[in-house]
Amino acid sequence: EKGGYETFMEKEIHEQPHAVADTLLGRTDDEGRLVLDEVRISEEQLGQIDRIVVVACGTAAYSGMVAKYAIEHWTRIPVEVSLAHEFRYSDPIADARTLVVSISQSGETMDTLMAVKHARELGALTLSICNTHGSTIPRESDAVLYTHAGPEVAVASTKGFSAQITAAYVLGLYLAQMRGGEHAVNAQAVMRELRNLPEHIQTVLDRMDRVIEIARFMADSRSVLFLGRNVGYPIALEGALKLKEIAYIHAEGFAAGELKHGPIALIEPGQPVFIVVPGPDTPHELHKKVVSNIQEIRARGARTLVIAEDGDEDVVPFADEVIRVPATLPLLMPLLTIVPLQIFALHLATAKGLDVDQPRNLAKSVTVE
Numbered sequence: 001e002k003g004g005y006e007t008f009m010e011k012e013i014h015e016q017p018h019a020v021a022d023t024l025l026g027r028t029d030d031e032g033r034l035v036l037d038e039v040r041i042s043e044e045q046l047g048q049i050d051r052i053v054v055v056a057c058g059t060a061a062y063s064g065m066v067a068k069y070a071i072e073h074w075t076r077i078p079v080e081v082s083l084a085h086e087f088r089y090s091d092p093i094a095d096a097r098t099l100v101v102s103i104s105q106s107g108e109t110m111d112t113l114m115a116v117k118h119a120r121e122l123g124a125l126t127l128s129i130c131n132t133h134g135s136t137i138p139r140e141s142d143a144v145l146y147t148h149a150g151p152e153v154a155v156a157s158t159k160g161f162s163a164q165i166t167a168a169y170v171l172g173l174y175l176a177q178m179r180g181g182e183h184a185v186n187a188q189a190v191m192r193e194l195r196n197l198p199e200h201i202q203t204v205l206d207r208m209d210r211v212i213e214i215a216r217f218m219a220d221s222r223s224v225l226f227l228g229r230n231v232g233y234p235i236a237l238e239g240a241l242k243l244k245e246i247a248y249i250h251a252e253g254f255a256a257g258e259l260k261h262g263p264i265a266l267i268e269p270g271q272p273v274f275i276v277v278p279g280p281d282t283p284h285e286l287h288k289k290v291v292s293n294i295q296e297i298r299a300r301g302a303r304t305l306v307i308a309e310d311g312d313e314d315v316v317p318f319a320d321e322v323i324r325v326p327a328t329l330p331l332l333m334p335l336l337t338i339v340p341l342q343i344f345a346l347h348l349a350t351a352k353g354l355d356v357d358q359p360r361n362l363a364k365s366v367t368v369e
């Protein structure tokens with residue numbers, strides 16, 4: 001049942017090319033236009049939304065953060081991301097022009113369910129991005145966009161996360177297409193590139209030998225930091241969460257721009273830091289800014305583990321290790337950059353002799369508030 005892998009987590013990490021491809025399947029017509037047959041909210045209703053609020057917990061909330069950058073850029077519709085348990089009891093603002101998008105692998109997370117129910121009471125439109133057919137959250141929502149990752153058994157979410165990001169991209173591109181004009185033209189181009197991502201993910205998986213080696217060397221680490229910017233920021237948070245969950249190592253993710261506002265004080269000689277580097281084509285010179293962050297922490301003795309695109313030579317002088325991912329559109333990079341961080345957590349936890357599929361104190365679905 002583990003298909004030749006040692007653990008479900010390892011199997012599920014390796015199923016990501018399929019999870020992404022299957023989540024994209026059947027979502028375009030012969031002309032390459034996006035179709036969302038299962039979403040039973042009329043185009044008219046969707047055309048009226050002026051705001052999107054994503055509600056989710058944990059890893060699913062990090063996929064929502066990726067969605068925010070992408071959907072705002074493609075549609076110019078404002079997107080907020082709220083942890084579901086914070087949203088529910090903060091006296092939130094939502095009405096018929098608000099689309100509340102819940103994201104949940106299990107479809108049973110009580111915190112997320114309560115947020116969705118409350119959003120409906122407020123009159124908002126609710127759409128569920130979910131991996132589990134017939135589960136509670138999609139049933140309680142106006143519409144559902146299923147991810148097709150297949151059953152996720154390991155407690156730590158991996159392919160569920162990639163599939164959530166993929167579905168959120170599809171939703172964003174669909175809304176962009178609805179807006180027409182330039183938005184629609186751009187949506188088609190992004191969709192074409194998105195179709196290449198399963199193959200790119202496979203390329204990353206095929207290159208993981210060195211990351212596995214690094215993870216084994218680092219089995220006795222006490223603390224690991226993760227930096228990212230723009231869509232790399234939620235990936236830094238997710239990389240840190242994976243390490244906490246399955247390897248029980250203190251880990252923190254930061255927005256790279258925050259470094260000088262505090263976290264740089266943590267850097268001492270030998271401190272391992274993963275840096276998720278934006279592609280060189282990312283607007284506003286974010287690439288250059290993150291390269292200078294790497295330089296700053298390296299100068300203070302950090303051990304820099306850099307995740308960068310193929311051909312990005314600017315990082316090389318400041319990197320102790322360079323982990324390469326294929327080049328793609330800046331907003332699609334998370335589907336690639338998360339993979340080495342999942343592999344790292346998996347192999348570090350395995351080297352410590354831990355049960356990666358059933359980490360202590362955690363349950364696969366959290367059905368109490």
Ligand code: F6R
Pocket residue numbers: 057058059060103104105106107108109112155156157158241245364365366
């Ligand atoms: C992380 C993890 C949790 C879940 C969170 C939401 O590896 O498993 O953070 O992502 O509990 O679960 P779902 O997506 O089922 O609502």
